[in-house]
Amino acid sequence: MNKPEESSVVSLTINGRTVQVAPGTTILQAAKNIGVNIPTICFHTSLTANAVCRLCAVEVVGARTLQAACVVPVAPDMVVNTETARVKAARRVILELLASTVDLHEAPEIQTYIEQYGARVDRFAGGLRRQFDVFDDNPFYIRDYSQCVMCWRCIQVCAEDVQYTYALTWGSRGMESHVVTAFSEDMPDTTCVFCGNCVGVCPTGALKGKVEFELEGSYGHP
Amino acid sequence: MEAERVVRSTCPYCGVGCQISLNIKDNRIIRVEAPFDAAPNYGRLCVKGRFGLDYVHHGSRLTAPLIRRKPQARGQRTPATYPDDWREAAWDEALDLVARRLLELRWRYGPDSIAANACAKATNEDNYLLQKYVRGVLGTNNVDHCTRLCHAGSVAALQLAIGSSAMSNSIAEMKDLECFIVTGSNTTENHPVISTFLKEAVCQSGAQLIVADPRQIEMTRFADLWLRHRPGTDTALFSAMAHVIVQEKLYNEKFIATRTEGFVEYADSLADKTPEWAETVSGVPADDIRRGARMYARASAAAIYWGMGISQSTHGTDNALTLVNLALLCGHIGRPGTGLNPLRGQNNVQGCSDSGGMPTVYTAYQPVTDPDVRRKFEEAWHTRLSDQPGLTTTEMVDGILSGQVKGWYVMGENPLMSDPDLNHARHAIEQLEFLVAQDIFFNETNVYADVILPAASFAEKDGTFTNSDRRVQGVRKALSPPGQARADWEIVANLAQRTITLICQGVDHYPDNACRDMDEVICHNRERILGSWIYVAPSEVWEEMRRVTPDFQGITYARIEREGGVHWPCPEPGHPGSPYLFSEDFPRGRGVFWSVSYGTESELPDDEHPFILNTGRLLYHWHGGTLSRTSALNDIWPECTVEMHPNDAARLGLDMGDWVDVSSRRGTITARLLVTARSPEGVVFIPFHFVEAAANVLTDLRLDERAKIPDYKVCAVRVARATTIPTRSGGQTPLTERGSIKDPLV
Numbered sequence: 005m006n007k008p009e010e011s012s013v014v015s016l017t018i019n020g021r022t023v024q025v026a027p028g029t030t031i032l033q034a035a036k037n038i039g040v041n042i043p044t045i046c047f048h049t050s051l052t053a054n055a056v057c058r059l060c061a062v063e064v065v066g067a068r069t070l071q072a073a074c075v076v077p078v079a080p081d082m083v084v085n086t087e088t089a090r091v092k093a094a095r096r097v098i099l100e101l102l103a104s105t106v107d108l109h110e111a112p113e114i115q116t117y118i119e120q121y122g123a124r125v126d127r128f129a130g131g132l133r134r135q136f137d138v139f140d141d142n143p144f145y146i147r148d149y150s151q152c153v154m155c156w157r158c159i160q161v162c163a164e165d166v167q168y169t170y171a172l173t174w175g176s177r178g179m180e181s182h183v184v185t186a187f188s189e190d191m192p193d194t195t196c197v198f199c200g201n202c203v204g205v206c207p208t209g210a211l212k213g214k215v216e217f218e219l220e221g222s223y224g225h226p
Numbered sequence: 227m228e229a230e231r232v233v234r235s236t237c238p239y240c241g242v243g244c245q246i247s248l249n250i251k252d253n254r255i256i257r258v259e260a261p262f263d264a265a266p267n268y269g270r271l272c273v274k275g276r277f278g279l280d281y282v283h284h285g286s287r288l289t290a291p292l293i294r295r296k297p298q299a300r301g302q303r304t305p306a307t308y309p310d311d312w313r314e315a316a317w318d319e320a321l322d323l324v325a326r327r328l329l330e331l332r333w334r335y336g337p338d339s340i341a342a343n344a345c346a347k348a349t350n351e352d353n354y355l356l357q358k359y360v361r362g363v364l365g366t367n368n369v370d371h372c373t374r375l376c377h378a379g380s381v382a383a384l385q386l387a388i389g390s391s392a393m394s395n396s397i398a399e400m401k402d403l404e405c406f407i408v409t410g411s412n413t414t415e416n417h418p419v420i421s422t423f424l425k426e427a428v429c430q431s432g433a434q435l436i437v438a439d440p441r442q443i444e445m446t447r448f449a450d451l452w453l454r455h456r457p458g459t460d461t462a463l464f465s466a467m468a469h470v471i472v473q474e475k476l477y478n479e480k481f482i483a484t485r486t487e488g489f490v491e492y493a494d495s496l497a498d499k500t501p502e503w504a505e506t507v508s509g510v511p512a513d514d515i516r517r518g519a520r521m522y523a524r525a526s527a528a529a530i531y532w533g534m535g536i537s538q539s540t541h542g543t544d545n546a547l548t549l550v551n552l553a554l555l556c557g558h559i560g561r562p563g564t565g566l567n568p569l570r571g572q573n574n575v576q577g578c579s580d581s582g583g584m585p586t587v588y589t590a591y592q593p594v595t596d597p598d599v600r601r602k603f604e605e606a607w608h609t610r611l612s613d614q615p616g617l618t619t620t621e622m623v624d625g626i627l628s629g630q631v632k633g634w635y636v637m638g639e640n641p642l643m644s645d646p647d648l649n650h651a652r653h654a655i656e657q658l659e660f661l662v663a664q665d666i667f668f669n670e671t672n673v674y675a676d677v678i679l680p681a682a683s684f685a686e687k688d689g690t691f692t693n694s695d696r697r698v699q700g701v702r703k704a705l706s707p708p709g710q711a712r713a714d715w716e717i718v719a720n721l722a723q724r725t726i727t728l729i730c731q732g733v734d735h736y737p738d739n740a741c742r743d744m745d746e747v748i749c750h751n752r753e754r755i756l757g758s759w760i761y762v763a764p765s766e767v768w769e770e771m772r773r774v775t776p777d778f779q780g781i782t783y784a785r786i787e788r789e790g791g792v793h794w795p796c797p798e799p800g801h802p803g804s805p806y807l808f809s810e811d812f813p814r815g816r817g818v819f820w821s822v823s824y825g826t827e828s829e830l831p832d833d834e835h836p837f838i839l840n841t842g843r844l845l846y847h848w849h850g851g852t853l854s855r856t857s858a859l860n861d862i863w864p865e866c867t868v869e870m871h872p873n874d875a876a877r878l879g880l881d882m883g884d885w886v887d888v889s890s891r892r893g894t895i896t897a898r899l900l901v902t903a904r905s906p907e908g909v910v911f912i913p914f915h916f917v918e919a920a921a922n923v924l925t926d927l928r929l930d931e932r933a934k935i936p937d938y939k940v941c942a943v944r945v946a947r948a949t950t951i952p953t954r955s956g957g958q959t960p961l962t963e964r965g966s967i968k969d970p971l972v
Contacts, residue, residue: 200273
């Protein structure tokens with residue numbers, strides 16, 4: 005018996021419109037093809053998608069939970085809705101939780117989303133905030149993890165996505181968790197080659213060139 | 227911090243040609259980013275490009291033309307290192323002085339008494355005008371640049387074997403490689419962004435990597451096979467690989483039959499180059515040589531990448547020829563994922579050569595000895611041109627010592643850091659009657675000058691750079707230059723006009739001068755030639771380059787703006803450019819196999835000087851240090867280090883951080899010891915960036931006969947505990963607590 009031939013095109017519906025893409029395409033990309041922009045924070049076109057921020061959550065009819073559009077591949081006859089009330093509520097809460105713990109004042113994209121989804125940044129105020137001293141341990145860039153949204157981009161770009169240097173990883177737990185070097189060594193004592201590709205992909209002000217940092221007069225800033 | 231404007235440009239450091247976005251606020255670069263959608267780097271940068279451009283704002287930039295107060299006598303020229311030694315002058319005065327002094331020499335001693343250094347850091351337009359000035363106004367072909375010191379061996383070999391002289395394939399192909407050889411290239415430090423694509427090929431696409439290098443460079447960690455040959459034994463290693471390929475009939479018969487010549491004689495010459503013989507010479511196990519040969523030959527597509535380790539040798543041409551032979555044997559050229567790829571060092575060393583910054587050729591390698599070509603340039607430039615090939619960079623130094631060269635025009639280079647045997651080069655410079663330098667900083671060479679002309683940096687002018695894979699890319703003005711500094715092309719064009727005017731005024735005062743014929747042509751064409759030196763912008767210079775260069779016809783500023791860059795050759799407007807070369811044939815028709823015999827002219831170690839000295843670069847610095855040592859880069863690697871194997875250090879009773887004197891027959895330098903197994907026993911490695919311990923004081927002036935490239939990678943030295951410890955800033959801090967200095971293998 006012949007197996008049915010695998011189609012080279014997958015047909016699905018996004019926000020009521022039919023779209024045809026190659027198998028393996030993510031929902032995010034398929035939506036982009038027809039001009040539907042799904043908001044993202046951790047996703048970067050040049051890096052491996054990890055679906056850690058969940059802002060790209062969309063509703064797939066028949067699926068129990070919201071799906072992360074940046075990693076979920078399309079399937080035949082899938083029906084996707086990117087801006088339902090449920091989706092919007094999820095995004096709003098994600099942004100409100102982020103704002104309650106992270107300093108987002110240098111994250112213009114996220115600020116735009118906050119406005120777009122009507123997130124109330126003080127909704128969960130008054131609890132613990134992620135606060136770290138600025139790591140100022142090398143001549144080229146500073147690390148201010150009070151502004152870090154833990155998107156993983158820096159860790160990935162330092163590893164297999166670009167540089168193969170592996171200077172960064174995760175450390176600590178819970179509210180204390182943040183990006184660290186091996187044994188929390190100062191950058192010059194690690195494998196870091198100071199390419200700054202991490203700075204180049206940071207979506208907030210957590211990683212910043214020293215020149216910019218100094219020009220802002222940020223020394224002493226908590 | 228928000229930028230006022232963002233200017234797209236091309237990185238001024240290495241030959242990768244990364245596209246950068248300069249974020250500007252208050253005439254200052256506040257941030258350097260890279261566009262993720264643009265070739266060749268697709269958002270990637272290295273430390274130099276992202277954090278090392280602050281030199282343009284350094285307080286020691288030259289901001290006004292400077293004239294030496296004390297006239298310098300031939301043979302007694304001294305460096306002028308105090309501000310009082312110089313006086314600031316107006317551009318008019320400085321340029322008139324330069325024009326007059328150069329013309330006096332030219333009229334008294336003939337045009338070949340003047341030599342000029344073009345600049346591999348300046349734009350194509352800057353260099354085109356410099357060589358147009360030297361050739362078309364002064365009347366000599368004595369113009370060359372640092373390509374002589376870096377890839378001359380590769381260029382000579384590629385010219386001999388296939389008639390070309392550039393990387394045959396593009397950077398964009400790298401991530402899809404199937405098999406490749408990296409040799410004589412410390413890619414992760416010297417072409418860091420290219421290295422990320424090569425690592426990606428290995429780790430993501432499963433490409434096979436063969437590294438042939440005496441040092442345990444980072445690329446060896448990604449290699450399937452590391453052939454650790456002794457320094458200087460490259461031809462033995464690669465000839466033995468060819469021996470295996472011939473013996474086991476792994477070669478590409480069809481390619482050899484249709485695209486090459488000389489195979490039979492070449493195959494015969496390999497008979498005694500057995501892997502066992504090569505093992506005794508190079509120290510590489512015969513079985514590894516066989517394995518490497520089979521990997522390369524059996525791949526359906528395989529590429530070779532090489533750097534200074536191949537070319538900077540008394541047998542640099544032979545080294546590169548053995549690599550060409552491998553590619554011709556297996557037909558690994560002319561297709562995507564194959565090729566012969568010398569990785570170019572400077573941002574625009576390819577472009578400076580392409581723009582005619584060499585003593586034997588005009589733009590795009592049109593020979594000065596070809597009468598038709600010469601006539602074309604004479605018509606375009608309204609002048610008379612010399613049919614005599616000029617002096618190479620290395621020959622200029624000897625030309626000064628022999629008395630032929632009296633005046634030297636150095637645009638943006640620093641021979642007193644980059645030439646071999648610096649004491650010898652300094653003696654030469656002392657003999658000059660006139661030295662004019664054009665630069666953005668004081669450096670070790672221009673402090674000897676009579677006049678220094680302050681130039682604009684890459685960020686302060688428009689133009690084009692051509693990167694290692696022949697991609698002509700845009701350089702755009704993002705800042706206004708400091709003080710009175712001007713773009714190089716502007717300085718040269720202005721100087722040319724003054725020189726022409728003086729020629730027309732002065733021709734009668736020197737009735738017997740050797741340039742009479744040329745002067746008459748210039749005077750006759752006075753209005754037209756002066757008109758040909760009026761350029762409103764570099765785009766007009768490029769348009770002229772296009773007109774005289776068939777290979778550039780299809781490349782315009784508008785197109786570069788639109789496409790980000792175009793790979794030359796690009797012979798007509800609709801032509802897509804040439805990311806890879808030689809799919810149908812070679813510039814010389816068929817590729818030629820050149821038999822190479824093993825041997826060396828290098829200075830080898832003996833009892834008195836028992837170590838081989840290998841010189842090269844560090845990730846964090848750039849060549850003579852003029853740029854990187856006026857940058858934050860200097861903070862991460864602030865001093866010279868002498869790399870030595872732990873066993874050698876133990877034998878000499880030396881430890882990490884000890885001060886040592888390193889001496890060759892030419893001189894002695896003092897620096898601290900970095901104990902690491904990176905270099906093999908018997909070899910020390912010293913980077914050449916640091917003036918306080920300049921490695922080129924030690925190196926030898928022996929040249930490759932064909933390419934005239936010096937032997938930077940092998941000379942004999944002695945290492946001993948320092949007799950006196952120098953007082954240098956930071957010298958009290960333990961070595962490994964300074965910046966990022968550490969044993970890279972631990």
